[in-house]
Amino acid sequence: MKAFKYLTIIFLATALLSCGDNVELQKKSFSVSTNAQNGTISIDKTLELSLKNPKNIKITSVNYELNGKPITPKQVLSDFKLGEHTLKATINFNGETAIVNQTIALLSHVAPKFLTVEVINTFPHDKTSFTQGLEFSNGVLYESTGQFGESKIRTIDYKTGKSITETTIPDAFFGEGITVLNNTVYHLTWQGKKGFTYDATTLEKKSSFNYGQSKEGWGFANDGSKLYKSDGTSLIWTLNPDTLIEEDHIQVCTTKGKIGRLNEIEFANDKLYANIWEKNGIAIINPKNGAVEAVIDCTLLTKQISNFSINENCLNGIAYNPETQTFFLTGKRWDKLFEVKIIEN
Template sequence: MKFYKYLTIIFLSLIIIGCGSNNGQKKSDFKLNTNSKNNTFSNSDTLRLSLENPKNHTIDSISYSLDGRKIGVSTALNNFKLGKQTIVATVYFNSEQQSINENIIILNNEQPKIYTYKIINEYPHDITSYTQGLEFFNDTLYESTGQYKESKLRKVDYKTGEILKNVNLADEYFGEGLTILNNKIYQLTWRKGIGFIYDVNTFKKLNNFKYGTSKEGWGLCHNNNIIYKSDGTEKIWTLNPETLVEQDYIQVYTNKGKITEINEMEYIDGEIYANRYQKDGVAIINPKNGAVIAVIDFSPLKKLVTQHKGLDVLNGIAYNPKTKTIFVTGKRWDKLFEVEIVEN
C-alpha cells in the first residue's frame, strides 16, 4: 500500500511541475510580422508591421511601440537608437487584450570612416601605470590606474610627468575609468560594483556609489549634464550626475553589427571617443543613437614607446580644452602623445 501511495505522490508532483512550467502564460492568439525576414534593419529603413489573426477574432484596436515609443504600422527608423530593440503590439479584442513582443536589430546605415592622426608633442608618462582613465581639468591631467594592489588615482603635470597628488586604492579594488564634474572626481572599480567620489582639490573621498543593471565598471566621461559609463559590453549607460543612477543606455553598432568591450571614453565636441579593450584604435560614437561614426587607427604609436615585457595596449584618451588637442597613451607606456586628428 505504501508503494502505491509513493507512486501517487510522485505522479501528482509531476503534474504540478508540468502545469507550473508554463508560468500561467497563455500562448498568444496573434503573430506579429515585420518586413524583414531576419528582423534586421538599417536606420535608414522603414519598419512595416502586420498582424496574423488565425482565429479571426474581431479586433477593436491595436497599439504598437518600439523602444518604449508609440509607433504606427509604418515607421521610419532614422530617429531610433541602434541595436537590439523590442516591438510591443497590444491587441484589443472581444473585451480582452493580448501583447506580443518581437525583437529587431537596427544597424547604422553607413560604415565608419577611417581617420588618422598627426603627433604634435610627446611627453613622459609613468611606465608602471596601467592606465584606465584619463581626463584634463584646469589644464592638469588626472589619471586612474588599474591592477589589484597597484590601482591609483593621480594628479599629474602632463608636461613633465611629475606626480602632483596620489591616492592608492585598497588592494581589493581594480581601478578603472574616471571623469570630473562639478569639482568632483568619479572613479570606477572593475568588478566590485562600486565607484568612488573624491574632492578634486584635496582627493578626500566624499562618497561611494553603486552600479545598477550594469555589472562592471570600465570607462567614464560626461557632457556636463549626463555621465556616460561603459561596462565592457556594447552598452554605454547614461547616469544622472546627481544620483549616479543608471537612467538609460545606447548600444554601440556599425553597419555590420555590435561593437563590444567599450572601455575608456572622452566626450569631445558632441561625440564620444572610446577605446576598445585590446584594440589599438579609438571609435567615435554618436551619443544619441550609438552609431560608430569613425575609427582612428593609433596602432603605430605602440612602436614609439619603450618596448618591454609588460607592454600593453592603447588605453587613455583625454581632451584638453586649453590647447584644444587630444592626448592618448597606453597601459604601461612611457609616453603621452598630444595629437591632431586627421580626417581623410
C-alpha cells in the same frame, strides 16, 4: 442519478478546460511580420508591420510599441536610438488580449569614416601605470590606474610624467575610469559594483555610490552636465552627477551591428570617444543615438611601444585638452604619452 451528475460535472469541466486551451492556442497563433532583414533594420528606413492571423480570428484592435513607445504600422525610425529594441504587439479579440514580443536591432545607415593620428609631441609616461582613465580638467591631467593592490588616482605634470598629487585605492578594488566635474573626481571600480568620489584639488575621498543596471565599471566621461559610463559591453550609460543614478543608455552600433568591449571614454567636440579593448582603434560615437561615426586607427602609436600587447598592455587612455585642442593618448604600462591631432586617413 449520481452517475448522471458525475458525468455532467466531468463534461462541464472538460468543456471549460477545452475553452481555456482554445483561447491560449488562439493567443499563440498570432505573430508579427516586419521588413527587418534577419531582425535588423537601419534607422533611415520605415519599419513596416503586419499582423499574421492564420486562424482568421475576429480582432477588435492591434497596438504596436517599440521599447514602450507607441508606433504605427509604418513607423519612421530616424528619432530612435540604435541597438536592440523590444517590438510589442497588443491584440484584442473576443474580450481577450494577446501579447506578441520580438527583438529588432536598429542599426546606423552611414558607414564610419576611417581616420588616423598625427603625432604633435611625445612625452614620458610612468610605465608602471596600468592606465584606466585619463582626463584634463582646468589644465590639469588626471589619471586613474588599475590592478588589485596597485590602483591609484593622480594628477600629472604631463610634460615630465611626474605625479603632482596621488591617492591610492583600497586593495579590495580594481580601479577603472575617472571623470572630473564641478571640482569632483568621479571614479569607477571594475567588478566591485561601487564607485567613489574625490575632491579634485586634494584627491581626498568624499563619498561612494553603487551601480544600477550596469554590472561593471570601465570608462567614465562627462559633457559638463551628465556623466557617461561604459561597462565593457556595447552600452554606454548616462548618470545624474548629483544622484549617481543610471538614467538612460545608448547602445553603440555601426551599419553591421553593435560594438562591444567599450573601455576608456572621453567626451569632446560633442562626441564620445571610446577605446575598444583588444583593438588598435578609437570609435567616435554620436552620444544621442549611439552611431559610430568614425574610427581612428592608432597603429602608428602602438608600433612605438616596445611592451605593447593587444589584450594586456593595450591602447587605453583618451584625454582632450581644450587649451591646445589636441588629444593625449596612452595605454596600459606604456612609457609614452602622445599628443596628437586626428586627421583624415
